[in-house]
Amino acid sequence: MNAQFDSIQVAESNSTADGLSKNLQESLHRAQQYAEENELDFTGSIPPTEAWSLVEQGYAVLVDVRTNEERKFVGYVPESIHVAWATGTSFNRNPRFLKELDSKVGKDKTILLLCRSGKRSALAATAAYSAGFAQVYNVLEGFEGDLNEQQQRNQQNGWRTHQLPWLQD
Structure with a gap:
């Protein structure tokens, strides 16, 4: 995987000339370092605010891997593309995800x-990278964030708590 990271870093250094700001380039680099430090099997993990930038x-393209039901009843990011990792309320793995x-x-x-x-x-990122x-x-914290002590989401972190754009129909 290190050879892959080396080629990505070269691509990033070339992309500065194409307009990728130093801050965004640093975001991707930190995401890749996170992956190496945590031995992830994909390119990296990035905080929601940096992902939105x-x-x-x-x-970058934002892909929402949640179910149709989650998007409909909880909300979604307007610029996102939907490709479900799992489907339905039972979260059956989508066999067509990669295609x-x-x-x-x-x-x-x-x-x-x-x-x-x-x-x-993160599971979807591993499959895609492979x-x-x-x-x-992977976008860290997700759309709703982690559970708090009362077993509730949207309280301590996640896309929505960072006040990033989202809609609910």
């Missing part, structure tokens, strides 16, 4: 995966 400036991700986004993009808490998106998606990142 990358999406907002057009340097759908490839057809909707492509393997050549920088992809940020978002789920409820950052756990399913399938040849070289620039796939």
